Amino acid sequence: MASLIPLLSTKNVKRHFGGLKAVDGIDFALYEGEIRAIIGPNGAGKTTFVSLLSGRTEVSEGTITFAGEDVTRLPAYKRVQRGIAYTFQITNIYPTKTAAENVRIAVESRAARLRDARFDRDTATRAALEAVGLADRKEALAGELAYGHQRLLEVAMGLALQPKLLILDEPTQGLSDPEIENFLALVRQIAKSATVLLIEHNMHVVMSLADRISVLTRGTLLAEGTPEEIRDNPDVQAAYLGA
Amino acid sequence: MGLGPYLLLATLEGLVQAAVLCITAAGLSLVFGVMRVVNVAHGEFVMLGAVIAWYAASLLTGHPALGFVVALIISPLIVGAIAALSERLILKRLDYNPEATIVATIGLLYIIQQSVLILYGPDARPVDPPFYYTIRLPWFGYSAYKLFVIGAAILIMGLIWFVLQKTRAGLIMRATQFDRETAQAFGIPVDKVSAYVFALGAGLAAIAGILVVPIQQAHYLMGTDPLLLSFIVVIIGGLGSMSGTVVAAILIGLSDGILSMMFSPTLAKMVSTLLVALVLVFRPNGLFGKAAR
Amino acid sequence: MTASAFRKNLTLTLLVLAALLLLQFVLPEYYVLMATRMMVLAVFTVGFNALLGYVGLLSLGHAMFFACGLYAAGLSVYHFGFSLPAAFGVSLIASAALSLVIGAITLRTIRVSFMIVTLMFAQVGYLAVLYFAEWTNGQEGLSLPASARQMALGPWTLNIADAVTRYNIALVLLAASLGLLLFYLKGTRGRVATAIRDNEGRTEMLGFNVFAAKLEMFVLSGTLSGAAGAAYGLLFGYLGATFASFQYSIEALLFTLLGGAGTLLGPLIGVVLMVAMIDKLSELTSAYFLVIGVILIVLILWFPKGILGTIRERWAPWLL
Numbered sequence: 115m116a117s118l119i120p121l122l123s124t125k126n127v128k129r130h131f132g133g134l135k136a137v138d139g140i141d142f143a144l145y146e147g148e149i150r151a152i153i154g155p156n157g158a159g160k161t162t163f164v165s166l167l168s169g170r171t172e173v174s175e176g177t178i179t180f181a182g183e184d185v186t187r188l189p190a191y192k193r194v195q196r197g198i199a200y201t202f203q204i205t206n207i208y209p210t211k212t213a214a215e216n217v218r219i220a221v222e223s224r225a226a227r228l229r230d231a232r233f234d235r236d237t238a239t240r241a242a243l244e245a246v247g248l249a250d251r252k253e254a255l256a257g258e259l260a261y262g263h264q265r266l267l268e269v270a271m272g273l274a275l276q277p278k279l280l281i282l283d284e285p286t287q288g289l290s291d292p293e294i295e296n297f298l299a300l301v302r303q304i305a306k307s308a309t310v311l312l313i314e315h316n317m318h319v320v321m322s323l324a325d326r327i328s329v330l331t332r333g334t335l336l337a338e339g340t341p342e343e344i345r346d347n348p349d350v351q352a353a354y355l356g357a
Numbered sequence: 358m359g360l361g362p363y364l365l366l367a368t369l370e371g372l373v374q375a376a377v378l379c380i381t382a383a384g385l386s387l388v389f390g391v392m393r394v395v396n397v398a399h400g401e402f403v404m405l406g407a408v409i410a411w412y413a414a415s416l417l418t419g420h421p422a423l424g425f426v427v428a429l430i431i432s433p434l435i436v437g438a439i440a441a442l443s444e445r446l447i448l449k450r451l452d453y454n455p456e457a458t459i460v461a462t463i464g465l466l467y468i469i470q471q472s473v474l475i476l477y478g479p480d481a482r483p484v485d486p487p488f489y490y491t492i493r494l495p496w497f498g499y500s501a502y503k504l505f506v507i508g509a510a511i512l513i514m515g516l517i518w519f520v521l522q523k524t525r526a527g528l529i530m531r532a533t534q535f536d537r538e539t540a541q542a543f544g545i546p547v548d549k550v551s552a553y554v555f556a557l558g559a560g561l562a563a564i565a566g567i568l569v570v571p572i573q574q575a576h577y578l579m580g581t582d583p584l585l586l587s588f589i590v591v592i593i594g595g596l597g598s599m600s601g602t603v604v605a606a607i608l609i610g611l612s613d614g615i616l617s618m619m620f621s622p623t624l625a626k627m628v629s630t631l632l633v634a635l636v637l638v639f640r641p642n643g644l645f646g647k648a649a650r
Numbered sequence: 651m652t653a654s655a656f657r658k659n660l661t662l663t664l665l666v667l668a669a670l671l672l673l674q675f676v677l678p679e680y681y682v683l684m685a686t687r688m689m690v691l692a693v694f695t696v697g698f699n700a701l702l703g704y705v706g707l708l709s710l711g712h713a714m715f716f717a718c719g720l721y722a723a724g725l726s727v728y729h730f731g732f733s734l735p736a737a738f739g740v741s742l743i744a745s746a747a748l749s750l751v752i753g754a755i756t757l758r759t760i761r762v763s764f765m766i767v768t769l770m771f772a773q774v775g776y777l778a779v780l781y782f783a784e785w786t787n788g789q790e791g792l793s794l795p796a797s798a799r800q801m802a803l804g805p806w807t808l809n810i811a812d813a814v815t816r817y818n819i820a821l822v823l824l825a826a827s828l829g830l831l832l833f834y835l836k837g838t839r840g841r842v843a844t845a846i847r848d849n850e851g852r853t854e855m856l857g858f859n860v861f862a863a864k865l866e867m868f869v870l871s872g873t874l875s876g877a878a879g880a881a882y883g884l885l886f887g888y889l890g891a892t893f894a895s896f897q898y899s900i901e902a903l904l905f906t907l908l909g910g911a912g913t914l915l916g917p918l919i920g921v922v923l924m925v926a927m928i929d930k931l932s933e934l935t936s937a938y939f940l941v942i943g944v945i946l947i948v949l950i951l952w953f954p955k956g957i958l959g960t961i962r963e964r965w966a967p968w969l970l
Binding site: 168170189190191192194195199200202206207208209210211218220222223224225226227271275 | 838841842844845849851852853854855856857858859860
């Protein structure tokens with residue numbers, strides 16, 4: 115892998131809120147086609163870190179490169195247009211619009227980039243809903259969907275963008291066990307066409323999905339490796355148990 | 358009159374305006390700080406204070422000081438009661454939603470202003486100051502009442518500071534301002550605090566109205582200028598910050614007084630409103646405020 | 651929006667416009683004048699509602715755009731002898747330019763700050779009308795001479811002071827503004843606008859330039875308001891500072907809330923009801939603003955969706 119150019123890399127990125135160093139100098143590289151999990155104790159800076167990647171938060175220092183382009187100063191919406199999609203930790207949908215309409219807005223974003231007259235928006239909307247198994251709920255108001263379905267809708271919106279990189283912020287939070295198993299299958303499906311970066315607390319999800327894992331503590335990168343390497347790493351154990 | 362005395366006069370006039378503005382803006386700032394409500398009807402409370410002072414003065418014949426003192430006591434109480442009532446009946450039901458409360462207080466503005474028009478009429482009516490005394494300076498005479506207004510403002514601002522910093526009520530208000538939900542979790546009756554704060558803010562406006570009426574006359578449309586000026590002061594001083602409000606009131610009062618003597622008042626108002634709008638856009642924490650928290 | 655919902659909205663709008671077209675043959679003269687006023691104010695309110703109802707931005711300063719159109723058109727006729735179409739064109743350019751500048755500045759703020767900042771800019775506009783009294787004649791205002799309100803149209807003379815003529819001009823303007831908004835909302839831009847209204851953060855993270863989309867709607871809204879102002883000034887021949895005052899901004903808000911924010915025909919309904927009511931009230935009292943205050947509070951407390959908004963919620967979800 116070392117011979118490849120990473121899809122996304124960061125160099126010494128920092129984000130300070132007043133005296134709080136939420137992210138304090140992270141060098142990070144993510145390769146095309148992998149599923150990467152970011153784990154770490156609460157307050158390790160995971161959400162801040164991916165917010166820096168997606169552009170929702172500005173970096174205090176350092177650079178971010180995506181697909182060979184320096185995106186450090188690009189506003190969030192332009193990064194989405196370049197192919198970084200972000201699904202929110204707290205479900206963030208259009209509650210008064212139908213499920214189909216929610217996805218359709220994401221489809222419009224993709225259509226605006228494609229500029230291809232043959233692109234069929236209705237088909238793309240249906241495809242994204244089918245991918246997450248919500249096709250039969252497409253006319254339901256998003257706000258009235260069950261919580262698990264809202265999480266899936268959130269993922270469908272990310273998928274409809276057909277991103278190069280899909281960032282999932284705690285996607286299984288609040289899901290039941292059978293829902294989680296479905297979700298695992300879904301992410302594996304997504305990973306065939308996109309690189310996936312997920313923040314996750316559920317170790318079962320992390321261990322069964324991730325090709326590699328990055329561990330954050332106190333705003334820095336503590337360790338990185340395969341699930342087995344991370345499981346056996348004494349520093350990681352200390353960070354989790356000693357925290 | 359030479360330039361020196363002329364500037365002295367302008368400064369004194371500016372300080373009088375700053376004094377009244379300070380009290381009015383303190384009320385607006387308190388309500389915004391604690392309740393997060395932008396009260397567009399605040400200027401009408403100033404007007405109500407002034408109109409009630411006129412009624413007090415005209416009903417109580419005898420020495421003008423009598424009416425003035427009575428007004429000082431009853432006017433904040435009546436205005437505070439009206440404010441508390443509208444807080445209970447309207448703002449509370451809107452759950453203090455910021456946009457909805459602005460629309461509602463615009464409604465309140467019209468209701469108060471037009472009710473006064475019906476009951477009190479369209480005329481501007483003068484009220485005698487509680488005492489006539491002119492301080493003879495070498496260049497001009499100056500009304501001692503105006504100096505009294507400055508003194509009263511210093512006293513009232515001191516009182517506000519004392520209440521906010523040294524009393525339990527002040528602690529409760531500051532806690533609510535800092536974090537509404539946590540305050541509630543600690544057993545502070547946030548809901549009641551809002552009613553009292555809204556009444557207190559209105560009461561302060563009423564006092565400003567009483568102080569200003571011997572200088573300015575009572576009129577049903579007199580609320581507009583204090584409203585705009587105290588908006589300006591609260592924005593420049595940093596929304597919800599009391600010390601910023603005082604500094605800004607002095608700054609605005611002085612510069613407005615001096616500018617109005619040099620330029621047309623309309624132009625002065627125009628430029629200052631424009632500058633303040635730009636401050637709110639580009640420095641939302643006020644000119645003296647800290648960076649975003 | 652589905653194709654069938656669009657057809658229903660289009661049909662409904664056309665029916666309303668057709669009814670307005672026929673109305674001029676049955677209404678007595680006084681009511682023709684009043685209906686003309688209503689339609690022009692409805693254009694203003696449609697502009698205001700484009701911003702409040704479809705991107706969720708509550709401006710408290712739309713009188714500045716109305717007055718901008720009014721004075722741009724009126725003053726270019728009064729001082730420079732512009733022809734009526736030229737004056738109307740000037741007003742469109744002026745209000746589009748003003749709303750572009752004001753929008754670019756005020757859209758840096760959100761929610762309450764946005765309301766206050768738009769209010770303050772409008773106040774500056776009002777003061778400017780008073781300050782440049784040499785041109786505007788301040789509070790007292792200007793009346794356009796009758797000769798300036800005519801134009802040659804081939805062999806005929808078009809006199810816009812004529813009651814029937816100006817009724818139909820107002821109707822055309824209303825039809826144009828409703829049509830413009832309807833087609834705007836039908837497309838991707840309309841979809842993005844309502845997405846911003848419902849969830850701004852999400853829309854940005856779907857790759858849309860939220861600021862640009864808001865600014866676009868702001869300019870559309872300001873220009874429609876300006877067009878209404880220009881029509882008001884030219885059709886009724888009077889330019890006064892009141893049109894720039896806070897009260898006019900509030901009226902647009904009141905009409906919109908009453909008819910239903912975010913509905914195409916709500917502004918028209920709100921204007922018709924309120925203007926008719928104010929007309930009756932002002933025969934009784936000079937303090938009719940008291941009633942406006944009460945209605946504002948009643949609407950915001952118990953009826954925040956307005957007439958058409960409530961109908962949409964209960965019976966007709968396809969209403970745009």
